[in-house]
Amino acid sequence: MRLPSFCGGIHPPQNKELTVNKEIENYLPTGELVFPMAQNIGALNEPVVKKGDTVLVGQKIGNNNAFVSAPILSSVSGTVKDVGMRLTSCGMLETCVVIENDEKYEKDLSWIPLPNYENNDPKEYIARIREAGIVGYGGATFPTAVKLTPPDPKCIKWLIVNAAECEPYLNCDNRLMIEEPGKIVKGLKLLMRLFPEAVGVIGIESNKPEAIAVMKEELKKQNAFKISLQPLVVKYPQGAEKMLIEALTKQEYVMTALPADVGCLVLNVRTVHQIYEAIAEGLPSTTRVVTVTGDAIVNPKNIRVPLGTSVRELIEFCGGFKEEPAKIISGGPMMGITLRSMEVPVVKGTSGILALTKKSAHLKEEFACIRCGRCVEACPMGLLPNTLNKVVLLRDYVAFEETGGLNCIECGSCSYVCPANRHLTQTFRDGKVTVMAINRKAAGK
Numbered sequence: 235m236r237l238p239s240f241c242g243g244i245h246p247p248q249n250k251e252l253t254v255n256k257e258i259e260n261y262l263p264t265g266e267l268v269f270p271m272a273q274n275i276g277a278l279n280e281p282v283v284k285k286g287d288t289v290l291v292g293q294k295i296g297n298n299n300a301f302v303s304a305p306i307l308s309s310v311s312g313t314v315k316d317v318g319m320r321l322t323s324c325g326m327l328e329t330c331v332v333i334e335n336d337e338k339y340e341k342d343l344s345w346i347p348l349p350n351y352e353n354n355d356p357k358e359y360i361a362r363i364r365e366a367g368i369v370g371y372g373g374a375t376f377p378t379a380v381k382l383t384p385p386d387p388k389c390i391k392w393l394i395v396n397a398a399e400c401e402p403y404l405n406c407d408n409r410l411m412i413e414e415p416g417k418i419v420k421g422l423k424l425l426m427r428l429f430p431e432a433v434g435v436i437g438i439e440s441n442k443p444e445a446i447a448v449m450k451e452e453l454k455k456q457n458a459f460k461i462s463l464q465p466l467v468v469k470y471p472q473g474a475e476k477m478l479i480e481a482l483t484k485q486e487y488v489m490t491a492l493p494a495d496v497g498c499l500v501l502n503v504r505t506v507h508q509i510y511e512a513i514a515e516g517l518p519s520t521t522r523v524v525t526v527t528g529d530a531i532v533n534p535k536n537i538r539v540p541l542g543t544s545v546r547e548l549i550e551f552c553g554g555f556k557e558e559p560a561k562i563i564s565g566g567p568m569m570g571i572t573l574r575s576m577e578v579p580v581v582k583g584t585s586g587i588l589a590l591t592k593k594s595a596h597l598k599e600e601f602a603c604i605r606c607g608r609c610v611e612a613c614p615m616g617l618l619p620n621t622l623n624k625v626v627l628l629r630d631y632v633a634f635e636e637t638g639g640l641n642c643i644e645c646g647s648c649s650y651v652c653p654a655n656r657h658l659t660q661t662f663r664d665g666k667v668t669v670m671a672i673n674r675k676a677a678g679k
């Protein structure tokens with residue numbers, strides 16, 4: 235049977251074998267931890283602690299009362315060493331809370347399971363999910379409590395779990411499904427209480443046979459008859475929200491639509507897992523699983539790590555480098571961000587740390603466009619990357635917006651196929667940031 239997929243896309247080498255069979259290891263950092271206040275799409279958090287304060291695991295250290303926001307909670311106990319500007323993975327100085335770790339990991343005891351959570355009004359979940367600081371862990375970092383409050387919950391017909399993990403090299407979601415499937419299915423069952431008209435669908439790329447088998451077994455074990463599992467074609471970017479909706483619901487997705495407009499709500503698999511932990515176990519968002527991999531790493535691993543841990547410490551936990559890396563990336567090779575320093579913290583959106591040697595980093599010189607059209611064929615959003623690149627370089631941001639530049643999902647497919655090595659995706663990231671700043675200014679914000 236042909237597996238469902240979407241139009242466009244590419245087939246980069248998977249390179250997942252380095253960590254596919256590595257069980258998740260727990261790591262407890264010893265050094266200071268750094269918590270950037272910007273860890274979600276939406277309003278920026280303000281620090282709610284000051285230098286010298288003592289904090290516990292799960293204690294709120296950053297908050298904003300705006301609707302589209304999610305608080306930042308400490309992942310360690312210790313003393314606030316500083317509140318100030320620090321370098322983060324996006325290469326900028328941002329406001330951070332720095333905590334001197336006392337290595338006791340004492341918990342804030344106010345975090346307990348939500349009382350009577352299986353029978354209560356499921357709307358109580360929303361407040362818990364917000365307080366627990368939960369965001370989309372696939373990289374989008376949109377506050378989950380906001381996503382779970384569409385204008386009309388009855389219009390949601392599909393509650394989709396994004397377990398595609400289509401980025402090469404990464405295995406954090408794959409391992410979570412293999413090792414802790416129960417929490418994922420239980421989390422989805424809880425969420426389905428919020429959307430009584432919806433069915434649940436878990437989409438997994440077919441290159442994860444063990445996860446598919448384990449999750450199928452778990453669905454049977456839990457009598458989850460309203461939830462199905464759908465293997466998907468291995469094609470990048472299968473895990474992008476719009477591509478996943480097209481593949482799983484066979485609906486054509488208009489570029490400007492929101493998932494709720496076509497009856498869908500999409501959540502990353504770790505997000506669903508974390509929702510269960512927050513509601514049923516009283517565990518807020520203070521850790522995540524990170525795949526540390528690449529041919530420059532001595533011993534690649536999947537690691538459950540407290541947020542705020544430095545990238546340097548994680549790489550040392552993996553035995554350091556075999557040889558000097560040519561490139562270190564936060565995330566996967568397609569959508570990740572090249573790191574300028576290892577002295578940056580793991581944040582909610584960090585799915586992987588990838589260290590590549592010169593041989594595999596493919597650092598190539600950029601040439602003029604030869605108008606081959608490969609980028610157009612590859613673009614899953616139906617855009618004209620060659621044209622968009624030209625208008626951004628000309629700083630014609632009106633043309634960029636008019637030709638759909640804001641619909642670019644920054645998947646990197648166009649850059650991957652370009653024989654002239656044009657830095658297409660990077661220019662679109664810059665173009666989008668500039669257009670949004672221009673539009674904000676025009677609106678007087």
Ligand code: SF4
Nearest residue numbers: 613642643645646648
């Ligand atoms: S233009 Fe944007 S959406 Fe299209 S392939 Fe390039 S990065 Fe992906």
Ligand code: SF4
Nearest residue numbers: 603604606607609652
């Ligand atoms: S793939 Fe590269 S060379 Fe070919 S049309 Fe697109 S930008 Fe030009």
